[in-house]
Amino acid sequence: MAFNIGLLGLGTVGTSTAEILLDTAGRNSLLKEINIKQVGVNSLDKPRKVEFPEGVMTTDLEEIVKDPEIDIVVELLGGLEPARSLILQAIANGKHIVTANKAVIARHGDEIYTAANKAGVYVLLEAAVGGGIPIIKPLKQSLGVNRIKRVVGIVNGTTNYILTEMSANGADFDDVLAEAQKLGYAEADPTADVDGWDAADKIAILAAIAFGDRIKREDISCEGIRKINATDISYADKLGFVIKLLAISQQSQPDSLEVRVHPTLVPKEHPLANINDVYNAILVEGEPLGQVMFFGPGAGGGATASAVVSDILNIAGILKSSGKTHKLDPLLGCSHQHYAALTPIKDIETRFYVRFLCKDVPGVIGYLGTCFGNHQVSLESVVQIGFQGELAEIVVVTHDVPEGNFRQALGEIKHLDAIDSIPSVIRVL
């Protein structure tokens, strides 16, 4: 029994995927039964690292998704269109789908999975989150027997590299970003990474799987790392924290889910604090399991291709065992019907780190305490930590407080005469 796949896209991940499929020695023997029937590309003239027999490469991507001999369509184009339309056409033609495209799943997952369930085909997406780290299948197949309480991850390699470099060298954001762009760790337009959108796509996918409801991508609260600076990294360090861009999803109230992305002070002894450079890690907390963490390369052609090919093999394994007249395995399909109610950001409870520039230190500590206290914001520490010219820097870390209360207190504090400005507000894990 052999399986024909059609590959849409032959960029970095597509090339690595083909390399694994064309060089199977020493790998799982089921790979020998996978045949690349067609590869869809924009241009046949571009030089390629892999060679295919005459006729395999084509610029007619619609031909691939309609080809009756193709069993699995592997979408590695990225972006929303034409990926979305091609996936939907392939599903309508009874193809199983493997994709690495977090954006199209996070934004059009409802439409895609509704069509897939109707057609009785799988849409697998291990490569969409965490690159080569197995996280999607473990969440679906292994961890769902638990009551999941929290999924929290470092899921964007570019920003983790930037923050790691800023921490190691006391460098500023713009300089490190420029360096990362030179090294190929950041795109020419870094917006999707540094503003947290990529991480938001990923946590939307993880939260949907972990908590069993659809997530409205546009309702996710999302804050990037552009405002993080060497000063706050250094002060966080003194207080026992590192700064990471975390994607967080947790069920803090029975009928409402928190899903958010933001820079976060992480205690140095926390497992996520030691995840550096372009590595990713996802921590899952559940009952009765406790905490498990998955760590590995969150990007790169080879690592991502490992996840893509594992999905191809999983579908092949299922088809081999059950024949082509199977029903969907409920652990691998997606049957979410409802959108989760997302907790508004003002209602989440978290700790905060906030840095004030003040004119009058002895007076201001009293003001701060009173003003926060009036809004039921209790403080863990207040430290006069440095100076900027004649202004004193005071850093406050709160206990867990409703974000709404904290923002109201801050709104009053910023009008105090003794307060020059409030340069930084960062949440604390």
Added chain:
Amino acid sequence: MAFNIGLLGLGTVGTSTAEILLDTAGRNSLLKEINIKQVGVNSLDKPRKVEFPEGVMTTDLEEIVKDPEIDIVVELLGGLEPARSLILQAIANGKHIVTANKAVIARHGDEIYTAANKAGVYVLLEAAVGGGIPIIKPLKQSLGVNRIKRVVGIVNGTTNYILTEMSANGADFDDVLAEAQKLGYAEADPTADVDGWDAADKIAILAAIAFGDRIKREDISCEGIRKINATDISYADKLGFVIKLLAISQQSQPDSLEVRVHPTLVPKEHPLANINDVYNAILVEGEPLGQVMFFGPGAGGGATASAVVSDILNIAGILKSSGKTHKLDPLLGCSHQHYAALTPIKDIETRFYVRFLCKDVPGVIGYLGTCFGNHQVSLESVVQIGFQGELAEIVVVTHDVPEGNFRQALGEIKHLDAIDSIPSVIRVL
């Protein structure tokens, strides 16, 4: 479609398994289709934390493995017999098997899997390694597309707890062991843990899955932590290492596999160096993936039950999708036919830490250098690090060398007049 399971054993893991199955709210909805038909125990009179309807509990374990209405037998007895016989009987009667029993799989896996393949049933064992950490299914389903180079793990929680405590408090082995026994982290007879046998069972299982060959359990080189002392932990710390009991499997030569368990100096910046207390972690290295690591609670009723129940659900999911007339999914079955050739310990290449007690420091460093050099053992560092009474302590760290050469050199060195004794030899990662 509902599935009947028969549970063999109602100890800590059995009880937690029943608790998950009997309280399904907030967990994967497929759990509602799993019915505990029979529970086999030694005594019906013992007080239990879970209650079953009249007639579910029985002391007749053979009745369970023969019951035509039972689809899946869940073996949580532990130990070799009667676990092995009951598993084989259940297989002969067409039952799928879920087990947490590393010992029976590591020693009788060949017999059990041969029978299971003949009968067309699954034998799943996620809980046998790493407690609640998903590692078996990710290795089978996600990582096998890579050429696996190395699997290395901290897979025994008891010894990791003991070593963590010894490191944190400068305490000696015997004292920490006694404390661990009091806390329930170590058994009254701690042999299987502290002598590395439990870790050897687990690396036998991981290596078989990762490298696709059967492993002869009795050929695994296995050394425990009884000889580790506060002095070496402190010197290792000064040199930038922590001491961990590692289970290692790697393909260093094309036709030969290293599988070994021993205390190891791990560089502090290595991901495994930060795994403390009773936690486990398994690091897998492959091409093109790179390194991924799985971290979590390696023991405990709830965590282990999470893995057991995930295996039950996986079988139920497959049966639901394919009906009961399926073939085995090649990614979840086990079709190893041959035993791996294991590299003799003298032929492995590794770094060594060795501590000498010497009478004459200036002279001895020359002797050591010459003697190691004569056996092609090159040295990374030689440090006169402390004193014990009138004797100087010299610590040598070698580069990667064949163990045989190193042992020959050491055999000569110990006869030198200037050497009083060689209290410690520990491998270095």
